[in-house]
Amino acid sequence: MIRHAFAILSIYFLAAIAHAQPGATAKQLDPEAKEPYRWRVALHLSRHPVFSGAFREQLGKEIRAALQSTHGVTGEIEIVDLAAPSDPANPLWKAYAERGWAALDPSATRELNGVKTHILKIDYRDGAFQLEAKQYDGFCGIVSPLPRKQTTRSSEMLSRVALLLLEPDFGPVGTVEPIAAEPENVLVTLRGHSVAPMGNYVKMGDIFAVSAIRDERKPTDPKADARAPVATFRTGVPFPYTLLKAISPVQDGACKCVILTRWRDAFGLDVLGRNARRRVGLRCIKLPTKETYVQLRLVGPDGSPHPRGSLLSVAGTDLDFAAQPAADDLFAMRDGVYKSARTFTNVACISISVGAGRSQQFPIPVLSDEPIVLKFEVKQEEEDRALYANEVNAVRGRVSELVAAQVALFSAMNSLIDGGKNRDALSRAEDGLARADPTEKSLTEEVKQLRERPLAVDDAFKKILDRCDGQLVIVRRGQKTLGERIEQLKERALASADPAKLEKEFRAKELAARIKEHLNRGDVPEALEAYDQLINLVPEQQDLKDTREKLLAEWTPKDDEHRKSRDTLKTWQAAKTVEEFRLGLATVKAMIEVFVRKRDSLGMRRLLNSFEPAYAALNTLLQATEGTTEDGAKTILQIEDIVAKARLLEESVREFAKKLATPEKK
Numbered sequence: 309m310i311r312h313a314f315a316i317l318s319i320y321f322l323a324a325i326a327h328a329q330p331g332a333t334a335k336q337l338d339p340e341a342k343e344p345y346r347w348r349v350a351l352h353l354s355r356h357p358v359f360s361g362a363f364r365e366q367l368g369k370e371i372r373a374a375l376q377s378t379h380g381v382t383g384e385i386e387i388v389d390l391a392a393p394s395d396p397a398n399p400l401w402k403a404y405a406e407r408g409w410a411a412l413d414p415s416a417t418r419e420l421n422g423v424k425t426h427i428l429k430i431d432y433r434d435g436a437f438q439l440e441a442k443q444y445d446g447f448c449g450i451v452s453p454l455p456r457k458q459t460t461r462s463s464e465m466l467s468r469v470a471l472l473l474l475e476p477d478f479g480p481v482g483t484v485e486p487i488a489a490e491p492e493n494v495l496v497t498l499r500g501h502s503v504a505p506m507g508n509y510v511k512m513g514d515i516f517a518v519s520a521i522r523d524e525r526k527p528t529d530p531k532a533d534a535r536a537p538v539a540t541f542r543t544g545v546p547f548p549y550t551l552l553k554a555i556s557p558v559q560d561g562a563c564k565c566v567i568l569t570r571w572r573d574a575f576g577l578d579v580l581g582r583n584a585r586r587r588v589g590l591r592c593i594k595l596p597t598k599e600t601y602v603q604l605r606l607v608g609p610d611g612s613p614h615p616r617g618s619l620l621s622v623a624g625t626d627l628d629f630a631a632q633p634a635a636d637d638l639f640a641m642r643d644g645v646y647k648s649a650r651t652f653t654n655v656a657c658i659s660i661s662v663g664a665g666r667s668q669q670f671p672i673p674v675l676s677d678e679p680i681v682l683k684f685e686v687k688q689e690e691e692d693r694a695l696y697a698n699e700v701n702a703v704r705g706r707v708s709e710l711v712a713a714q715v716a717l718f719s720a721m722n723s724l725i726d727g728g729k730n731r732d733a734l735s736r737a738e739d740g741l742a743r744a745d746p747t748e749k750s751l752t753e754e755v756k757q758l759r760e761r762p763l764a765v766d767d768a769f770k771k772i773l774d775r776c777d778g779q780l781v782i783v784r785r786g787q788k789t790l791g792e793r794i795e796q797l798k799e800r801a802l803a804s805a806d807p808a809k810l811e812k813e814f815r816a817k818e819l820a821a822r823i824k825e826h827l828n829r830g831d832v833p834e835a836l837e838a839y840d841q842l843i844n845l846v847p848e849q850q851d852l853k854d855t856r857e858k859l860l861a862e863w864t865p866k867d868d869e870h871r872k873s874r875d876t877l878k879t880w881q882a883a884k885t886v887e888e889f890r891l892g893l894a895t896v897k898a899m900i901e902v903f904v905r906k907r908d909s910l911g912m913r914r915l916l917n918s919f920e921p922a923y924a925a926l927n928t929l930l931q932a933t934e935g936t937t938e939d940g941a942k943t944i945l946q947i948e949d950i951v952a953k954a955r956l957l958e959e960s961v962r963e964f965a966k967k968l969a970t971p972e973k974k
Contacts, residue, residue, distance in 0.1 A: 337521060390404075447481045484592055519593075523541070597655065603645050603646065604645065621661045635890060640941030714744060820842065829913075831914065836860060930948075
């Protein structure tokens with residue numbers, strides 16, 4: 309199975325002779341618009357009494373008639389019995405007899421003859437006909453990606469089954485020409501379009517494989533006259549990991565295609581470093597693609613599976629490489645195979661990266677649902693970086709959880725105090741302080757150790773570790789405040805003289821501290837509510853009323869657009885599920901733009917402080933997800949994608965928050 313799956317990509321792994329921009333060639337290939345197709349089907353029937361001379365002749369007639377009815381309009385169809393071919397000197401027949409299917413592999417030394425040659429092999433074993441078929445196209449030098457196989461027990465159905473094997477690989481061929489103003493696109497002029505309408509065979513979204521056509525020198529006799537003209541022959545070799553996707557209907561025998569390639573310069577120098585001096589152009593053939601799920605088996609240069617496959621991130625679209633992968637475009641690894649979450653139509657534009665590193669692109673034709681083997685090299689430094697990133701991100705997740713836990717502790721304690729349950733509030737505060745202290749110390753030590761590693765100097769990791777340190781400073785500050793609140797609660801519990809006055813003083817101090825906490829987090833509505841309680845407690849303090857009114861004026865939305873963005877912020881803060889976070893994240897960018905235009909520093913601060921609780925919630929969802937199931941693996945990839953995008957947005961929010969904190973120049 310792996311061998312056949314690997315064969316799907318074999319035409320792309322071969323060295324593509326002489327890459328260079330199509331326009332760089334001085335010669336132009338004839339698209340052969342008036343040339344009919346020549347389709348030759350070579351029958352290779354095993355030695356068995358069932359395959360008598362009459363049987364062979366009748367089978368050939370039936371296959372030819374079936375193909376003639378569906379493709380006869382495009383040209384000529386010829387049936388050859390390899391037991392007695394009309395051209396026994398044909399080098400392909402000899403090579404096939406010696407090497408089997410390997411004889412059809414692309415070769416830079418095989419001369420193009422313009423003929424589609426399909427070899428149909430039929431064995432008779434255990435009362436059944438075993439059929440295999442594979443094609444070599446003599447117009448462009450490309451081989452059908454894998455042998456097709458079928459089995460039937462009925463001799464009456466044999467020609468029908470053969471047709472099912474042969475017909476899908478009848479791919480129209482064409483000549484590729486550059487479009488001067490559109491370097492990312494090419495024009496494909498289809499062969500024989502003056503003979504038959506090619507619009508019936510090529511539709512938008514269809515995929516073509518591409519080959520370089522070269523004129524090579526024929527071997528010469530050393531004794532020959534040196535002044536004699538140099539004899540040449542024409543050959544074609546496919547480009548590795550380069551496809552064309554039709555993006556327009558066929559018109560006047562041609563269609564526009566977008567180039568999908570792994571390479572920066574799709575038709576530049578090839579892996580052998582040769583130039584286009586002898587190249588006369590580019591040709592292509594339509595591939596028999598389909599819609600199905602895609603499976604990838606990633607291996608190293610030596611063909612062995614990657615020992616840390618979980619570090620690899622795989623995503624893909626069936627549009628092009630410019631399209632950003634959505635959540636359902638992520639591949640989940642299971643049993644050593646990366647599997648798509650949805651079906652792909654015709655092509656899979658695969659992006660593979662190690663962790664969050666630079667991705668590599670692989671355009672893959674979707675030909676079957678069998679696992680496709682891809683060679684992907686993971687360098688040691690990339691692996692080290694990905695492992696370090698996992699450690700850094702894990703620590704950041706736990707820091708976020710600690711911050712969120714502290715915020716929840718203060719909220720619960722405030723609710724108990726508001727309800728007059730001071731002893732319960734004291735107990736809750738002491739328990740929370742005892743739990744948080746060792747966690748904070750442990751995380752501080754982990755961050756310190758991570759900073760001692762060589763990769764800590766990387767700007768991306770440095771920012772995350774700086775953020776962790778900043779959050780831990782906030783936690784320590786909160787712990788100090790919590791200790792002060794605990795002492796106040798203890799004093800309140802022991803007080804006996806003038807309890808009413810002491811209660812008022814305690815509440816005033818507690819509310820003032822609560823307002824400060826809320827404003828540090830950007831929780832303005834909660835701060836305004838605490839102001840109301842404090843003013844009600846000490847109505848004689850006019851400065852509190854003035855400060856509250858100023859805060860309210862600053863917080864009040866400036867218009868309907870501003871109000872809607874504030875409401876969106878509430879929705880983002882209330883997210884609980886992976887889907888809610890994914891949808892909420894899409895609104896954050898628009899929210900940032902509104903807050904910047906309205907110079908809403910308070911809203912920006914509240915948005916900035918919403919990320920840590922979000923990370924904590926996402927980390928909790930991540931820990932609760934079973935990664936050994938297909939759905940679980942997909943969910944983990946979605947969470948990691950959300951966190952990565954959220955971090956980018958968080959940095960933007962942080963920069964804007966700094967700018968808004970600076971008074972606007974008048």
